[in-house]
Amino acid sequence: xxxxxxxxxxxxxxxxxxxxxxxxxxxxxxxxxxGHRVTLVHPALSDAESSPFQIAKRAASFVQRSATRGFxxxxxxxxxxxxxxxxVPTLSSRFIPDGDVVLATAWxxxxxxxxxxxxxxxxxxxxxxxxxxxxxxxxxRATWLTRLRKIVVxxxxxxxxGELGVECSYIPxxxxxxxxxxxxxIEKRNPxxxxxxxxxxxxxxxxxxLEALALVQxxxxxxxxxxxxxxxASPAFPRWVDFRRLPSQRELRACYNQASIFIAPARTEGWPxxxxxxxxxGAALAATDIGGHREYGVHEETALLSPVRDPEKLAENxxxxxxxxxxxxxxxxxxxxxxxxxxxxxxxxxxxxxxNHSRVREFQRNPAFCTAIDGSQS
Numbered sequence: 001x002x003x004x005x006x007x008x009x010x011x012x013x014x015x016x017x018x019x020x021x022x023x024x025x026x027x028x029x030x031x032x033x034x035g036h037r038v039t040l041v042h043p044a045l046s047d048a049e050s051s052p053f054q055i056a057k058r059a060a061s062f063v064q065r066s067a068t069r070g071f072x073x074x075x076x077x078x079x080x081x082x083x084x085x086x087x088v089p090t091l092s093s094r095f096i097p098d099g100d101v102v103l104a105t106a107w108x109x110x111x112x113x114x115x116x117x118x119x120x121x122x123x124x125x126x127x128x129x130x131x132x133x134x135x136x137x138x139x140x141r142a143t144w145l146t147r148l149r150k151i152v153v154x155x156x157x158x159x160x161x162g163e164l165g166v167e168c169s170y171i172p173x174x175x176x177x178x179x180x181x182x183x184x185x186i187e188k189r190n191p192x193x194x195x196x197x198x199x200x201x202x203x204x205x206x207x208x209x210l211e212a213l214a215l216v217q218x219x220x221x222x223x224x225x226x227x228x229x230x231x232x233a234s235p236a237f238p239r240w241v242d243f244r245r246l247p248s249q250r251e252l253r254a255c256y257n258q259a260s261i262f263i264a265p266a267r268t269e270g271w272p273x274x275x276x277x278x279x280x281x282g283a284a285l286a287a288t289d290i291g292g293h294r295e296y297g298v299h300e301e302t303a304l305l306s307p308v309r310d311p312e313k314l315a316e317n318x319x320x321x322x323x324x325x326x327x328x329x330x331x332x333x334x335x336x337x338x339x340x341x342x343x344x345x346x347x348x349x350x351x352x353x354x355x356n357h358s359r360v361r362e363f364q365r366n367p368a369f370c371t372a373i374d375g376s377q378s
Contacts, residue, residue: 003035004355005099007121009091009113011046011106013065014073016230017246019273020128023153023173024105025077030348032082039084039099042071043091046108049139062089076246096120101355107131110143122358123148127157127168129270129292133203149358151351153271156291169354172295173271174344175280179249182282184257186332191322192220195259195283197274198227198234198243202267205288208311209265214238215315220322226255256281260328261321264293267308271295276342279303279335284328286317296342302335 008024024040032038044062045055065071071087073079088095091112096102099121104110110125125148131140144150144161150168152158161168194213198206217223217240227237228244237243244251256262262278262285269292276296279285285303287293297303304320306313321328 003037004101005037005039005097005121006031006355007039007041007097007099007102008126009096009102009104009109010040010042011108013042013044013061013071013087014040014077014085015065015070015075017073017076018230020106020270021073022077022273023128024126025073025079026174026176026344027348027351028083029080030344031352032080034348034352036352037084037099038082039086039097040079041086041088041091041096043088043095043109045090046106047135048091048108048111059089062087076248093117093120101358104143104148107135107140107143110146110148111139113148114146124355124358125150127152127161127270129268130157130160133201133268151354154292154295156294157270159291169350171347171350171354172342173273173276174342174347175273175276175339177280177340177343180253180256180277180280182257182280182336183253184282186260186282186336187325187329189258189260189282190224191260191325191328192222193224193226193259194261194263194318195226195228195255195278196263196265198229198231200231205265205267205308208267208288208309208314209263211311212263212265212314212318213241215311216318216322219319223322226259228252228255252277253281256283259283260332261286261318263314263318264288265311265314266290266292269293276339279332280339282332282336284321284332285335286314286321288314296335296338298338300331302331302338304331 014021028038045058072085093116098119102121103124103126104113105126113123144164144166152168152170153173158170196209213225224240226242228247233243256278262283264275264287268290272292275285285297287297287303287305288308289305299305304317306317
């Protein structure tokens, strides 16, 4: 079958790591290797209802990044040479190449696509979260109700779609089994070595995680924590915290393999990659009980889950894992085994099948439901 011309619309520059961006770049690479012609469109301004101040600010960014090509993820994610990257002022249709398929990948990008002419391709929407943390709820909800073909990455998003009467396809994210792996035996790790993603946005729950870690450290002064992320280090980090800003994939893998426990305190997530990567590398997971973590975190089986915004309960779970090596080892092994069902090969197979067999059609007006790619309703 002839390769498709596929266009992904990103919500901004790709110069800093983001989970949503990484998912898109993984798909771009895999689809390009399979013979499709993939274009990534990064806009300086993605919000269709921007203020004059925002427009002026982004105009300056557009000029600066145009000169340096600083919109690409070259410092943190290796794109295939065959993947084309574009840096455009906005996502207006005049800046979008013609193609067979065009995919919105965030709520702000999805506002532009319904108005595109048919020459841009069949219209899809890769939904990676309920993005009310990134935009007004009424506008986020409205993007779900557009006539774009929806792809959701998690079961809890599939449930939201069902409540809205929206048809969609469910394709969970994958893990790169070559970039990450189990290098250090689980039972030989220091139980006092923990790890956590650090981010300044409240939705990531880093403040809750740090509070939980402080509670644990009071009980166990030998506790050591490795934090990583794209945000600058906080001056409030205690001495027992080792912060790694923008670690390479190799460095990140090494840190995952040193950690006995990975802490995921987020208040909401779509299908988060770092906890899954850490589990594949052999860390036991202590996480908040949210839809994204429940994709692979089953309480007392592959993780210990605790309520959102409850540092005390999170700290209790971390203490259990530190003090009970048999529990930590069992959860880490079962988590490692669980994650192996989430490979990018399987995800791309489903994604490619959907794009190849899609057709322009009116959505049925009878009560819609979300289906997995294989047609199941699990």
